[in-house]
Structures are given as C-alpha cells and as structure tokens.
Amino acid sequence: xxxxxxxxxxxxxxxxxxxxxxxxxxxxxxxxxxxxxxxxxxxxxxxxxxxxxxxxxxxxxxxxxxxxxxxxxxxxxxxxxxxxxxxxxxxxxxxxxxxxxxxxxxxxxxxxxxxxxxxxxxxxxxxxxxxxxxxxxxxxxxxxxxxxxxxxxxxxxxxxxxxxxxxxxxxxxxxxxxxxxxxxxxxxxxxxxxxxxxxxxxxxxxxxxxxxxxxxxxxxxxxxxxxxxxxxxxxxxxxxxxxxxxxxxxxxxxxxxxxxxxxxxxxxxxxxxxxxxxxxxxxxxxxxxxxxxxxxxxxxxxxxxxxxxxxxxxxxxxxxxxxxxxxxxxxxxxxxxxxxxxxxxxxxxxxxxxxxxxxxxxxxxxxxxxxxxxxxxxxxxxxxxxxxxxxxxxxxxxxxxxxxxxxxxxxxxxxxxxxxx
Amino acid sequence: xxxxxxxxxxxxxxxxxxxxxxxxxxxxxxxxxxxxxxxxxxxxxxxxxxxxxxxxxxxxxxxxxxxxxxxxxxxxxxxxxxxxxxxxxxxxxxxxxxxxxxxxxxxxxxxxxxxxxxxxxxxxxxxxxxxxxxxxxxxxxxxxxxxxxxxxxxxxxxxxxxxxxxxxxxxxxxxxxxxxxxxxxxxxxxxxxxxxxxxxxxxxxxxxxxxxxxxxxxxxxxxxxxxxxxxxxxxxxxxxxxxxxxxxxxxxxxxxxxxxxxxxxxxxxxxxxxxxxxxxxxxxxxxxxxxxxxxxxxx
Numbered sequence: 119x120x121x122x123x124x125x126x127x128x129x130x131x132x133x134x135x136x137x138x139x140x141x142x143x144x145x146x147x148x149x150x151x152x153x154x155x156x157x158x159x160x161x162x163x164x165x166x167x168x169x170x171x172x173x174x175x176x177x178x179x180x181x182x183x184x185x186x187x188x189x190x191x192x193x194x195x196x197x198x199x200x201x202x203x204x205x206x207x208x209x210x211x212x213x214x215x216x217x218x219x220x221x222x223x224x225x226x227x228x229x230x231x232x233x234x235x236x237x238x239x240x241x242x243x244x245x246x247x248x249x250x251x252x253x254x255x256x257x258x259x260x261x262x263x264x265x266x267x268x269x270x271x272x273x274x275x276x277x278x279x280x281x282x283x284x285x286x287x288x289x290x291x292x293x294x295x296x297x298x299x300x301x302x303x304x305x306x307x308x309x310x311x312x313x314x315x316x317x318x319x320x321x322x323x324x325x326x327x328x329x330x331x332x333x334x335x336x337x338x339x340x341x342x343x344x345x346x347x348x349x350x351x352x353x354x355x356x357x358x359x360x361x362x363x364x365x366x367x368x369x370x371x372x373x374x375x376x377x378x379x380x381x382x383x384x385x386x387x388x389x390x391x392x393x394x395x396x397x398x399x400x401x402x403x404x405x406x407x408x409x410x411x412x413x414x415x416x417x418x419x420x421x422x423x424x425x426x427x428x429x430x431x432x433x434x435x436x437x438x439x440x441x442x443x444x445x446x447x448x449x450x451x452x453x454x455x456x457x458x459x460x461x462x463x464x465x466x467x468x469x470x471x472x473x474x475x476x477x478x479x480x481x482x483x484x485x486x487x488x489x490x491x492x493x494x495x496x497x498x499x500x501x502x503x504x505x506x507x508x509x510x511x512x513x514x515x516x517x518x519x520x521x522x523x524x525x526x527x528x529x530x531x532x533x534x535x536x537x538x539x
Numbered sequence: 540x541x542x543x544x545x546x547x548x549x550x551x552x553x554x555x556x557x558x559x560x561x562x563x564x565x566x567x568x569x570x571x572x573x574x575x576x577x578x579x580x581x582x583x584x585x586x587x588x589x590x591x592x593x594x595x596x597x598x599x600x601x602x603x604x605x606x607x608x609x610x611x612x613x614x615x616x617x618x619x620x621x622x623x624x625x626x627x628x629x630x631x632x633x634x635x636x637x638x639x640x641x642x643x644x645x646x647x648x649x650x651x652x653x654x655x656x657x658x659x660x661x662x663x664x665x666x667x668x669x670x671x672x673x674x675x676x677x678x679x680x681x682x683x684x685x686x687x688x689x690x691x692x693x694x695x696x697x698x699x700x701x702x703x704x705x706x707x708x709x710x711x712x713x714x715x716x717x718x719x720x721x722x723x724x725x726x727x728x729x730x731x732x733x734x735x736x737x738x739x740x741x742x743x744x745x746x747x748x749x750x751x752x753x754x755x756x757x758x759x760x761x762x763x764x765x766x767x768x769x770x771x772x773x774x775x776x777x778x779x780x781x782x783x784x785x786x787x788x789x790x791x792x793x794x795x796x797x798x799x800x801x802x803x804x805x806x807x808x809x810x811x812x813x814x815x816x817x818x819x820x821x822x823x824x825x826x827x828x829x830x831x832x833x834x835x836x837x838x
Binding site: 120121124125128336337338339340518520 | 610
C-alpha cells in the first residue's frame with residue numbers, strides 16, 4: 119500500500135512536469151478560450167468593418183419620408199446616416215458609384231400612398247444597413263395602414279403577440295424539452311471526454327509501462343513493489359493527471375465565460391447553453407461516475423496490454439483493438455443520441471465496454487428504472503474487478519517476458535509465468 | 540539469517556529451467572553461482588526474489604518465504620541493466636530507495652556516501668542517459684544496495700566494466716560482505732568467483748553439477764594440469780596413459796592428466812628428451828573445473 123502511493127506520486131509528478139503534457143494542456147486551454155469567446159472575437163472584426171457608418175442618400179419626390187425614416191433609424195445613427203438630397207435617381211446612382219455616398223435609397227409612393235423603396239449600393243454583401251432601413255420602412259407603413267383603418271396601437275400589439283404554446287409530458291419524472299436539450303449537450307460533451315481520455319490516457323499508461331520494460335528498469339521495480347501496486351499506482355496516477363487537466367479546462371471555461379458575462383455582452387455563451395439556467399447536479403454526478411468507471415475499465419485493459427510488449431514501437435499494435443472498441447462505442451453513442459429509446463441502445467447499455475458512454479446517454483436523456491441503472495453499473499464494476507485480477511496476473515508475468523513477438527499468444531505465456539508449472 | 544533453498548524445481552510448461560537445486564548460504568557469506576548462458580541462474584534469482592513461484596520445493600530467508608512484504612531486506616542488481624533514461628540520478632535513487640521503504644533524507648545521506656565512493660559526485664543532477672554505460676552501472680549498483688539489504692543478489696555485477704571500475708565495485712562488494720551482508724552473485728568471470736567466494740555452485744541445464752566449498756571442490760578434482768614450454772614438439776606425450784587432454788599453445792603445451800602420479804611419469808619422459816624452459820604442475824583453476832563439468836562448448 120505504501121508503494122502504491124509512492125508509484126502513484128512518481129507517475130503523476132513525472133507526467134505533470136513533462137513538456138508534452140504542459141504544452142498539450144496549454145494548447146487545449148487556449149483553444150477552449152477561443153471557442154468560448156468566439157462570438158466576441160468575431161464581433162471585434164465585424165465592428166471594425168462596419169463601424170465607419172454608411173451615408174445613405176435619400177431620393178424622394180414628396181419630401182415627407184425623411185423625418186419619419188430618420189426617426190426610425192435613430193438607434194443606429196452611428197452606423198447609418200440618412201442624408202436628404204435634391205438629386206434625382208440617376209444623379210444619386212452616379213454619386214454612389216463615385217463613392218460620394220455609401221448607398222442610395224429611392225423612395226416612391228405607390229397609388230395607394232404606401233412607400234415603395236429601392237436600395238442601391240456598390241456591394242450587396244452588407245446586410246445590416248438595408249435590413250435596418252427595410253424594418254424602418256415596414257414600421258412606417260404599418261403605422262400608416264393601421265391609422266387609415268382606425269386601429270389603435272394596442273390592437274396592433276395584440277395582433278402581433280405570439281400564441282402561447284407549450285410542450286409538456288404527462289409523466290412527472292420525464293424530462294422537459296429544455297432539460298432534454300441540456301442533457302443532450304451534456305451527453306455530447308461527456309462522450310467526447312470519455313473518448314479522448316481513453317485514447318490519450320489509455321495509450322499513455324500502456325506507453326509508460328512499455329517504456330519501463332524497454333529500459334529494463336522494470337526488473338528493479340518488480341523486485342521492490344508488487345505488480346498490483348505498480349499497475350494500479352500507474353492507473354490512478356495517470357487518472358489524477360487526466361482529472362487535473364479536465365479540472366483546469368473546466369475552471370478556465372467557467373472563468374472566462376463569467377468574465378464575458380460581467381462585461382455585459384449579454385449573448386449566449388457556450389457554458390450557458392450547456393448548463394442552462396441552473397446546473398443539473400444529478401447529471402454532473404452521473405457524468406463523473408461514468409467517466410471514472412469508463413476510465414478504470416479501459417485503463418486496466420491498457421496497463422495489461424502494455425505489460426505484454428517490450429518495445430515502445432509495439433504499443434500501438436496491442437493497443438489498436440482496444441482503441442477500436444472505444445471508437446465503436448463512440449459511434450453507437452452518436453447514433454443513440456438521436457434515438458435513445460431504440461432497443462439496440464438499450465442492449466448495448468449493458469455491455470461493459472460500451473456502457474460508460476451508452477448508459478450515461480440513457481440516464482441523461484430518458485427516465486429509466488433504477489434497477490437497469492444499477493444492473494449496468496454492477497456489470498461494469500464486476501468487469502473492472504475481473505479485468506483487474508486477470509490483468510495483474512498477466513502484468514506480473516508480462517513484465518518478465520521479453521521478446522519480439524507481441525502477439526496475443528503472449529497472454530498465455532505471461533499467465534504461464536505466474537503459475538507454478 | 541540463512542538463505543535456504545530446498546530442492547527447488549522450476550518448469551515452464553514442458554521445459555525444465557531448474558532441476559532439484561538445494562543450497563544454503565549462511566549469513567555474511569558470499570556465494571557464487573556459475574553456469575553457461577541459459578543454465579537457469581536468472582530463473583533461480585527470480586525465484587529467490589519471489590517473482591516466480593517454484594514448481595516444487597521452497598526458498599526461505601531467515602526461515603520465512605520471501606514475498607513483497609519483505610522486499611526491504613533484499614537488494615537486487617539485474618543482469619539486464621536499466622534505469623529511467625530521462626530521470627536525474629538523484630531522483631532515480633530517491634524513487635527506488637523510497638520503494639524500498641527508506642525516508643528521503645536517509646536516501647540523500649547514503650547517496651552522497653556512495654557517489655563519493657565511486658567518484659561520481661558530479662553526476663548527481665545529471666540525467667541517466669547522459670552517463671556512460673559504466674557509470675550507469677554504478678548508479679544501478681547503488682540503487683540495489685542503498686537500503687542496506689541483508690541479502691544482496693547480484694546478477695553479473697562486473698560485466699561490461701573496465702578493470703578499474705570492476706575493481707572499485709569488487710571492493711564495495713567485499714566491504715558489504717564484511718559488514719555482514721549475505722551475497723549471492725553470478726558471473727561468467729571465473730577469476731572473480733575464485734577471488735570472492737567461499738562457496739559456489741555450477742549450474743548446467745538447470746541442475747547443479749558442482750557444489751560446495753571452493754577449496755574442497757578444487758581438492759576433490761584430482762586432475763592436474765602440466766604446462767611445458769620449450770622449443771620442440773611434445774606431440775609424443777599425447778598418447779601416454781593418464782593424459783586426458785592435450786592442448787597446443789604458443790609457447791608449448793598444456794596437459795590435463797589424471798593425477799600427480801601421471802605428472803611424475805611425464806616429467807621423466809620430458810627430461811629424457813632434453814632441455815625445456817618450463818615444466819610446471821598446476822592446481823586446477825575454476826575455469827578448468829567449469830569446462831570439465833559443463834563441456835568445452837563453453838569456454
């Protein structure tokens with residue numbers, strides 16, 4: 119037990135201080151901050167492009183549209199400047215193509231006295247200005263028509279107010295639409311977390327063990343500490359490393375989204391979409407549980423496989439099938455996110471190598487009986503237990519095995535090493 | 540405090556690695572384990588360490604079986620050298636020392652002492668991969684003795700070292716023995732075994748072919764060796780009765796004869812023929828015994 123702690127600390131410290139870990143964590147953090155602040159970053163560039171403001175020349179015959187239009191465009195006066203001109207349409211167009219004005223707006227009256235307008239500019243790529251002008255004109259037109267019909271503005275407001283329409287379920291415990299969306303995004307994130315954790319940290323464990331074997335330091339280690347302590351010291355050490363990295367990412371994500379909220383940007387941030395208004399504690403609990411179980415399962419497998427090879431180059435060969443298993447689980451889960459109630463998903467949620475992802479998906483998105491949840495977790499935990507027992511036996515023999523063959527027949531040889539005969 | 544190996548056999552499936560080996564190593568003794576490559580030395584060591592389970596028989600230290608609860612009392616220098624290449628000497632020794640149950644400050648004290656003794660104090664904060672092979676080996680030796688083990692197992696401790704460093708390590712081993720450490724070691728170098736061990740065992744295909752006290756082994760080996768040097772042919776000696784082996788050398792011949800009586804006969808023959816520069820009857824060396832028992836395939 120004492121050696122378990124020493125090995126754990128050694129693994130954790132060495133990996134934490136390694137250049138590879140520091141650099142990859144830094145890159146992930148920068149990327150995370152970029153994603154979270156993406157809308158603000160885009161805004162920065164956009165403001166730059168449109169902040170100069172557009173001068174729009176107004177061409178009209180009656181001269182009665184300038185005032186109401188200017189009034190309507192008042193909130194955007196820093197970006198749209200409406201200028202009254204005495205030019206005719208052709209002259210105005212010329213002025214626009216000469217660059218004197220940014221755009222020209224020609225307003226005519228149709229037979230029933232309603233406005234009809236054409237917007238001219240040298241490029242149609244700009245959406246903002248014509249849209250605002252159109253809205254303004256629309257509003258003017260509506261006011262004009264309602265006045266002619268003798269409607270009050272209250273009556274108009276009533277016409278435009280949206281109908282009340284809500285979806286709800288008859289079951290008390292079923293998830294509301296909003297909760298379901300929340301759960302879906304949560305499940306998405308966790309699926310990726312499990313997927314990448316297994317690929318990155320599983321391989322890290324296998325490589326770590328193969329490195330110790332190839333540098334032959336394993337010979338000394340096995341004479342000092344039991345293989346079980348070594349194997350689980352490594353698994354837990356790397357696990358803590360993973361949690362450290364995710365903890366950091368989470369802190370930075372929450373921190374930077376809080377900052378952007380405080381600055382009063384208002385708009386939706388990633389974290390808000392993810393968590394909704396309140397943080398779903400039960401979902402976070404499930405997420406942590408299934409992450410840990412999934413990690414333990416695959417890490418035990420990776421440690422076992424890593425002990426079978428004696429050269430780092432061979433690690434990928436033995437780890438390959440395990441990675442494939444994770445990828446399959448990932449794709450099943452991606453399918454399941456759109457059809458969580460299909461029987462295929464129900465069945466696979468009890469298969470230990472898939473259940474960390476798929477049972478979480480079901481728990482997160484559906485209301486499932488407690489026994490199903492407990493059964494799945496039970497199967498998962500006992501599989502981890504069995505794998506740990508078999509794994510530590512293979513590990514014990516495997517670390518003494520050296521040879522170029524890295525085929526799976528080595529499992530048999532490794533177990534034979536630990537037997538009496 | 541005796542290492543007791545009682546009638547152990549180790550099979551890996553159909554192949555037999557060690558066959559009915561029994562030996563005792565009393566406290567403070569240095570025991571030599573000899574054998575050709577693949578004779579079963581490393582397997583025997585691994586069984587002593589509890590890494591492998593003997594198929595039959597048992598190994599005890601101080602009356603009890605060796606397992607992971609008692610690794611603190613054992614030091615092991617494996618034949619295959621290896622340390623963490625990226626780790627500094629200091630961190631390396633701290634890690635390995637702590638696995639043997641030492642406190643960090645004790646490790647640092649011992650480490651200074653040993654580095655000083657091996658004249659490599661400058662390397663304390665160097666990474667292992669920056670060290671020469673010989674110096675890496677010294678570090679690994681330190682790692683196996685830093686916790687002052689009662690039983691020290693050294694698998695080929697001097698292989699790959701230059702004569703000066705081999706001497707340095709040999710002195711360290713002798714000192715440890717003087718301090719009461721029980722040492723078992725294997726070597727291909729017969730001269731080292733002759734120099735260091737009172738007791739030894741020669742393994743051949745997993746079974747002990749020679750075993751016991753070095754002096755007694757030599758005495759019980761009745762064959763003598765005769766070295767004759769001179770400027771003429773000694774071929775006529777080849778067919779004399781009692782001559783077991785005849786080996787032509789640069790300066791003359793080396794004969795293996797049944798016993799001292801045969802040597803006397805040969806001397807009279809040689810003297811009859813005339814002058815020789817050298818005529819010497821030698822006691823058998825361990826090398827001779829080894830070759831005799833294990834076969835000329837390995838020399």
